[in-house]
Amino acid sequence: MQIILAILIGGLFGFVLHRAGAANPQNIINMQRLKDFHLIKVILFAIGFSSLILFLLLSLGLIDEGHISVKTSYIGVLIGGAIFGLGFAIGGYCPGTCLVGAGGGRKDALFFILGGLLGALLFTLSYGFLKSTFLFDKIAGGKTTLADTGVSKFPALIDGIPSIVVAGIIAIAFMLIAWKLPTSYKGKT
Amino acid sequence: MEKQWSWIKGGLVLGAVFLIAVWLVKPIGVSTQFVIFDGIVWNIFSDDLIKENKNAKEGYSSTNPYLDKSGGKYAKNIANPLNYSFIFVVSMLLGGVLSALLQKLKLSEKNRVAPEVWRNRFGNEPAKRYLYAFIGGVLVLYGARLAGGCTSGHMMSGMMQSSLSGYLFALCVFIISIPVAMFLYKTPRN
Numbered sequence: 416m417q418i419i420l421a422i423l424i425g426g427l428f429g430f431v432l433h434r435a436g437a438a439n440p441q442n443i444i445n446m447q448r449l450k451d452f453h454l455i456k457v458i459l460f461a462i463g464f465s466s467l468i469l470f471l472l473l474s475l476g477l478i479d480e481g482h483i484s485v486k487t488s489y490i491g492v493l494i495g496g497a498i499f500g501l502g503f504a505i506g507g508y509c510p511g512t513c514l515v516g517a518g519g520g521r522k523d524a525l526f527f528i529l530g531g532l533l534g535a536l537l538f539t540l541s542y543g544f545l546k547s548t549f550l551f552d553k554i555a556g557g558k559t560t561l562a563d564t565g566v567s568k569f570p571a572l573i574d575g576i577p578s579i580v581v582a583g584i585i586a587i588a589f590m591l592i593a594w595k596l597p598t599s600y601k602g603k604t
Numbered sequence: 605m606e607k608q609w610s611w612i613k614g615g616l617v618l619g620a621v622f623l624i625a626v627w628l629v630k631p632i633g634v635s636t637q638f639v640i641f642d643g644i645v646w647n648i649f650s651d652d653l654i655k656e657n658k659n660a661k662e663g664y665s666s667t668n669p670y671l672d673k674s675g676g677k678y679a680k681n682i683a684n685p686l687n688y689s690f691i692f693v694v695s696m697l698l699g700g701v702l703s704a705l706l707q708k709l710k711l712s713e714k715n716r717v718a719p720e721v722w723r724n725r726f727g728n729e730p731a732k733r734y735l736y737a738f739i740g741g742v743l744v745l746y747g748a749r750l751a752g753g754c755t756s757g758h759m760m761s762g763m764m765q766s767s768l769s770g771y772l773f774a775l776c777v778f779i780i781s782i783p784v785a786m787f788l789y790k791t792p793r794n
Contacts, residue, residue, distance in 0.1 A: 417688045420629055425692035428621050428632060429699020435614030438700060441719035442608075447778075447785030448721075453611055458760070460615025465622045466764045472627070484631050486753055486762055488769040495751025496758075496776030499744050503777060504784035506740015507719060509755040510635040510748055511696060513741065518700025522716050526734040530741025535638035536646075537742070538749035542670035550750065554772070561766040572768065582766055593615060 429515045438515035440507030440523065447504055452596040459596075463589030470582035473565055485569045488554040491545075506530070561585065607709050622760055629688060631765065633757030635748035636678070637693040643671055643682035654679045725789050 435457050436442045445451035472478045486492075503509060508516060508527045516524035545551070556570050562581035563571035573581050608614070625632045643666075647653045657665035661675025664683050671678045681687050704711070714723065718733035726732055748754040751773055753762065759777070762770020 417629070418686060418691055421688045421691035422695045424621065424625050424629070424632075425695030426699040426702065428625075428692075429696035430703045431614075431617050431621055431699075432696070433700045433703035434609050435618055436608035437614075437618075439608070439719065441715075441721055444719060444721045444785055444789060447781045448789055449782065449786070453608075456611035457614040457618060460612060461619035461622065462760060462763045463619075464616060465619035465760075466766065468619075468623055469626065469764055470766075478627060482626050482630050483765060484761075485765055485767045486758060486769040488767075488772055489752075491750045492752060492758070492769050492772050493776050495747040495749070496773040497747070497780045499747030499751060499754070499773075500777040500780030501784055502740040502743025502745075502747060504740075504781040504788060506737050506744060507722070508737070508740065509744060510638060511693075511754065511756045514634075514693065514697040515700035515703075518697040518702075519704040520711050520716055522730070523718055523733050523737040526737040527741035527744075530738035530743075531638050531745035532642055532741075533738075534742035534745030534747075535635070535749055536642045538746050539639055539642060539668060539670045542673075543668070545750075546669060546673075555768055559768045561768065561771070564765060585766065593611065598611065 428511075429518060432512060432515045433519050438508075438512040438519055438521075438524075440516065440521075443509075443512065444504070444507045453598060456593045456596050456598070459589045460593035463586040463593065466582055466589070467586035470562060470564075470579050470586075474577075474579045480564075480566050483564050483566050483569070485558045485560055485564070485566075487557045488559060489550070489557070490552050490554065491550040492554070494550065502534075607707065618760075619764075622764055626761070626764070631757065631761035632692075633689070633753060633761065634693055634696070635745060635754040635757065637690050638745050639670070639678060639749060640681050640685070640690050643678065644685055647682055654683050656683075721789055724791050 432438050437454060442454045446454045506527050508524055513524045513527040517528055558569050560569050560571050561573055563574055563578040622632055652667055654664060654666050662677050662680040664676040664679035666672040666679040681690060717730045722733060758770045758773035
C-alpha cells in the first residue's frame with residue numbers, strides 16, 4: 416500500500432511540478448533575477464493555501480499528528496541554505512525539479528543530477544568530521560514552529576493565540592503577496 | 605516552449621499535493637534520496653557498508669556515520685530500496701516524463717540543453733552548460749544535506765507546517781541566490 420501511494424503521490428507531484436513550470440530552469444533563474452515572478456507566485460500560493468487547510472484540519476483533529484514532521488533548526492540550516500542558494504543560481508534546478516526536468520527531456524538536468532549525487536556523497540563522507548562541530552548547534556530549541564501544531568514535541572514560538580489564527584494570518588499574507596506580485600511574463604522560453 | 609499552468613492553478617494544485625502527502629503519509633522530501641541512491645550503489649561494491657544489526661533502532665547499521673545516524677534509518681532504506689521515500693522520488697521523474705509526453709508543445713533542442721537566459725549570457729556551447737549544471741548540482745545537494753532538507757522538505761513542507769527551520773532555510777537560499785543570479789546572468793543587452 417505504501418509503495419502504491421509513493422508511485423501515485425510521487426508521480427502526481429512530478430507531473431504537477433512540470434505543468435506549473437517549476438522544472439523549467441528559465442523560470443527558476445528569472446525568479447532569482449527578479450525578472451519573472453511566475454514561480455514565486457506559485458510557491459507562495461501553494462505554501463499559504465496548504466498551510467491554511469493543514470492548520471484547519473489539525474484544529475479539527477482530522478490529521479494524524481504522527482504525520483506532522485518538523486525539522487530541527489541548527490546553524491547548518493543557515494550555511495547549507497547559503498551553499499544551496501549558490502548552486503541554485505549556477506545550476507537553475509533544485510533536487511526535485513532536476514528529476515522532473517530530466518524526465519521532461521532536459522539534458523542539462525541530467526548533469527545536475529550527476530553533480531547532485533556527487534554532492535550528496537561528499538556530504539555523506541564529510542559528516543563524520545562535521546557532526547560534533549558548531550554546525551549542528553540548535554537554534555531556538557530545535558524542532559520549533561511559529562504556530563502551535565498541537566504536537567507537544569514541537570514547541571511553538573507564538574503561543575497564547577489559537578494556532579489557526581497565527582497560521583491563518585501567515586497563510587493569508589502569503590496568498591495576498593502571491594496575488595499582488597506582478598506577472599511580467601507571458602510563458603515564453 | 606512549454607505551455608504552463610497559470611500561477612493560481614499551479615499554486616492550488618501544488619498545495620493540494622503537499623496536503624495529500626501529509627494527510628495520507630508524511631511531508632514530502634526529496635534530497636535525502638540522493639544519499640540513499642549513492643548508498644545503494646556504494647553498497648553493491650562494499651561488503652561491510654550496511655549490516656543488519658538487532659541492537660540498532662531500525663535494525664541496520666553502517667560503518668559510515670551519516671548512514672548510521674538516527675538509529676540506522678538511512679542504512680535500512682539503502683538495504684531495502686523499495687521503500688516509500690525512494691519510490692516516491694523515482695516516481696517524480698516518471699511524472700515529468702508523463703507530463704512531457706501528454707503535452708503537444710515539445711521542447712526545442714536548444715531548450716533541452718540550456719534555458720534561453722543561460723544562452724543569452726554564456727552562448728550555445730552545450731559542454732559549458734553541462735559543466736555549470738554539474739557544479740550547481742554538487743553545491744545544491746551538499747548544501748541541502750548540510751541543511752537537512754531542500755526546496756521540498758524545508759521550504760514547502762516546512763513552511764506549510766510553519767517550521768522555523770523552513771523559514772531560515774528559504775531566507776538563506778534567496779539571500780545568496782538572488783544577488784548571484786543577478787550578477788551571473790547580467791547581459792549587456794538588458
